[in-house]
Structures are given as structure tokens and as C-alpha cells.
Amino acid sequence: MEFFLIRHTAPAVVKGVCYGQTDVALAASAERDIQVALAPLPKFDRVYSSPAQRCLRLASALAQRDRSPLVLAPELQELNFGEWEQLPWAQIPREHSDPWAADTWNLAPPGGETEQALWTRVATWYRTASSTPASRCAVVAHGGSLRVLRCLILGRPVEDRWSWTLNWGEHARFEPV
Template sequence: MRHPPPDVASTVCYGRTDLRVDAARFDTCVAAMQARLVAQLEGRTPAAIYSSPLQRARCAADALAASFGLPVTEDVRLAEMDFGAWEMRPWDTLERNDLDAWARDINGFAPPGGESARDIVLRMAAWARGLRDVACAAEDVHVAVAHAGPIRLHTATALRMPTTACLTWALDFGALCHLHVADDGHARLIRWNA
């Protein structure tokens, strides 16, 4: 699930910066997240709830976990992309040449001091492998509250699609992505932006 809206202008490049949630929209967004999750669970209880350490995700994960009487397992691999020197700068102040270089090499380009899409794919894959190692039963549901970039990239990778395929996929704040991963590692997308 994608976290609720952070307290930042949409014109600002933010990723790993630990932004507060938008307090005016938090409760409504979390209530909608809870309703979406309960509808997807169809009477089941999650086996575990995971969260990015960034507070915009962690606050929502805490609220969801409390409703099920579960703890939250925080994992830095679920954090948003680190934009390095671009963090908290307005998009329109970034060097055009850098943005063009990123567009030419989505997988390999990293902003100065930041991460590339490949870096995110690798850390999300490591998180998913670890999750498969602890999953007890095929019907277990594991919930992660994370960020649009890692969710998109992980979904494309899990579905064995090119990384660039996911760049235009809409994923609203508080929205749910439901992947079913079989024992053989093959994934099937059940819901997107639900």
C-alpha cells in the first residue's frame, strides 16, 4: 500500500527525505486504506505488516497494524528512492542535462549521491526473497506500507516486465497493489491502484 500524502508541495523532488504526513488528509486516507485492506482480506488477518522507516509510511502502518493487533516490522529496503543532491529541490531547478540523462538510462542513472532504479529493484527483490523465506503458508497475507517508486519497480520486476513499463502507472496515495507470488516465485497481479 502506498503511504498517505506527505506535507510537501508536488513540485518538489522528494524521496528518502523523512517528511511528515499531511495532517489534514491523514485520518481520511488511513480510514480508506483500512477499508481497502479489509475488503481485500475477505475475513482473514494479515500474517505481518511491514513498513518503510519513513514516517509518512510508518504512521499509516502503525494505524493499520493496531487495528489487527499486530506489530509493525520496519525495513529500510521499503524506503523511497534516495534522490541524493536532488532531494527537496523544486523539479524545475534541476539541471536539464541531468534529467535527460536519467530519461535515457532509467535503470542505471542515479542523481548525484542518490540511487538508481536498479538499486531499488535489487533492494526490493532482497526484501521479497526474505519475505518468501518467512512465509509460513501459501494463503498468508503480508502487508507492506511503502512508496510509489519501489512499489512500481517491484511490481514490474515481479511480473518480469521491463523496469520502464511501470513509469506511467498511476498509484494514488493510500492505494493498494495486490501481488500473489506462487511458491515457484512467479507473480500475478490481482489488483493495482485499488
């Protein structure tokens, strides 16, 4: 089975704002960006998407293009930043953000989740998705959940999650080891 991990196109968010699971709109260039992202992609048997509109718009266009099933996967949402959602990072007191940044695996923002929780929910989704019959799947999601998914597909350790990323609208192809 092939997995194509695809990051959503650019959101309409002011740089420096924490938005994790907030369902923000896409940038004004969204339609063009989506067409650019679709152009190099092959045909897919199944398209999975985070339910956030910034993912769903690209995933829907892909599923429609390929006449493939579109499956919403809430487990693929970005990290939940809780009370920090929609705040500029500069407004989050350093005495709160510094300890969290030093141990994101075990610590959560107030009302949010740890990276360990993100890993667990993406891993749960991956176990199910990888056992579903399909030869080529698209996964449209967020930077955080895609980093975790790459590690899971390649059998990489959790510490490797920050060694890779995709830019807006980019994709990467992987086969499970």
C-alpha cells in the same frame, strides 16, 4: 501467500518538489486519509513498512488494528535522489536532469542511486519476505519501490515497472506466480 501493496497517504509536500528518501510529513488530512485507506483492507498476518513516517503512520495503524507484527524494511524506501532531495524539479539544471531521465536505470542523481540499485534492494527484501511464513502480508511503501515489488511478485521484466502505479492510500492485491 498474498501481498497487499499499499502506497502511503498524501505527503505535505509542495507539488513539483523532489523528495524521494526525505522523511517528509503527511498532509493535514492524514488521519482521515489513513482511516479511508484502512477501511477496505482485510486482516493481515504481518505488516511491512518503509521507515519513512509517511508509510509508518499507515502501517502502524494497520498493525495495531490487526494485532499483527510490524516489520520495518529500509529496503522499501523510495529512490534516493541525493543532492536533488527537497529541490523543486524546476531548479535542477536540465543539463543534469535530462541525461538522468533518459537512463534512470544506469544513471543516478549526484549522491543518489540508480533505479537498478532500487530494484536490487527491493529484490533482496522480497526474497526474504516471500520465504517468511505468513498467509497475508501488507506492504506499505512508496510508488517506486511498489512498482518494483509488483514486477518481482508477478515475474515481470524490469521494463514493465512504469506501466503501473497506485495513488495515495490505494492498495492492490497480488500473489506470487
